[in-house]
Amino acid sequence: MVRPYTRTGGRTRPGRDLAMEALVSTSESGRCGGARSVEQRGICDLCVETRSVAEVAAHLGLPLGVVKVLVGDLADAGLVRIQEPSLLFGDRTSLEFMERVLDRLRAL
Template identity: 50%
Template sequence: MGAAAVRPYAWTRGRTKASIDLAIETLVSTSQRGRDQIGLLQVEHRTVAELCEQVRSVAEVAALMSLPLGVARVLLSDMAGLGMVTVHQTASSAGNMPDLALMERVLSGLRRL
């Protein structure tokens, strides 16, 4: 097994299930705590924190980091649990129709996977 296949597994310590349920369209952003402690974060968490300075969907984070969606979910879930990222309520989780621009961003992120 190559280093590229082992690394995400090591990042999640073998876990495949996130502790927080994150849909692919769920939006996340770096919290103030994440910005304050960015220099102390592990490489993979620092990369997520830098990417999420702009609000991003879970699918976008996975695509931009070239990670499987499950690995991105575990990383984001861990970071949310530590207060490093903020999980935003999406239109679809509020029972409303999702924003077309959001859906286009998710589709674009999925295509990059």
């Protein structure tokens, strides 16, 4: 069993603020290698198809906070691209998003 903080070098907060619904995709550099750890390589392999930060955490079985730190490191190294959600409060897309979140929470 490996403690989560050992996977992030002892860091508990990402260097950038990442929303759990932010979309992550592997860059060309990330496809060619360059990831330093097994977890980072797993993220690069998984995000060949664009996925949210929450999906990455679920697929890899890692805590969301750990994935945020790792994805932030990969983005800083140019190995992944991050597309932050562009929700404006009160517009139609934000209302639809909140409805989807509420539906999923109710389903739990």
